Amino acid sequence: MDLKYKRILLKISGEALAGEQGFGIEQDIIGSICSAIKEASDMGVEIAVVVGGGNFWRGRLGKGMDRTTADHMGMLATVINALALADALESRGVPTRVQTAIDMRRIAEPYIRGRAVRHLEKKRVVIFACGTGNPFFTTDTAAALRAAEIDADAILLAKNVDAVYDSDPKINTKAEKFDKITYMEILNRQLGVMDSTASTLCMDNNIPVIVFGIREPQNIIRVLLGENIGTYIAKEV
Secondary structure, X not given: OXXXXXXXXXXXXXXXXXXXXXOOOOHHHHHHHHHHHHHHHHOOOEEEEEEOOOOOOOHHHOOOOOHHHHHHHHXXXXXXXXXXXXXXXXXXXXXXXXXXXXXXXXXXEEOOHHHHHHHHHOOOEEEEEOOOXXXXXXXXXXXXXXXXXXXXXXXXXEEOXXXXXXXXXXXXXXXXEEOEEEHHHHHHHOOXXXXXXXXXXXXXXXXXXXEEEOOOOOHHHHHHOOOOOOEEEEOOO
């Protein structure tokens, strides 16, 4: 099988796991996502996952709260999602390892780059939780950082929106969709697809990002097979 990418970093937003209920984890959705991940793994793709925590907590919700404390709470939310993903994958026969940027050995491995790479080489899905382990950095930045560290071929950015637009398509029905766009244009236009730190990190390390809608989890497979869906982001397009 001709695969466009052999090792990927899949970034899943916490909101995507909540589905229409808007909070917590929708079992049907996490199940369909994990079924697509299993299919990709069975195809021979090495898969790492960074998951957000917005379905439980976002740092900006902590009004009047110390920012570091609020961000640490968000990191803990990502651990809940990571364990849920691992459980759903394991139930489908996919070996997984959860690695956390904050040490919590009773439930997960600490993040160690060499160990993560060895897991990938052994066809285990590695799920990174707790973001970078530092406040003031988003899980998008964590995805860019981990992708660079594990030498991923690309970042698959799975969102509730199906592509990058010049404005919010939920508000502006005439929003223009981009099939391809450069990181510099994203930064100059201040598009909200990723935060500026993540965009710059991807640009500096020449890591392409494909943004697509996760409401159809088979989009993961379509990207791996080279179909042109969503938006392709790179240093040069």
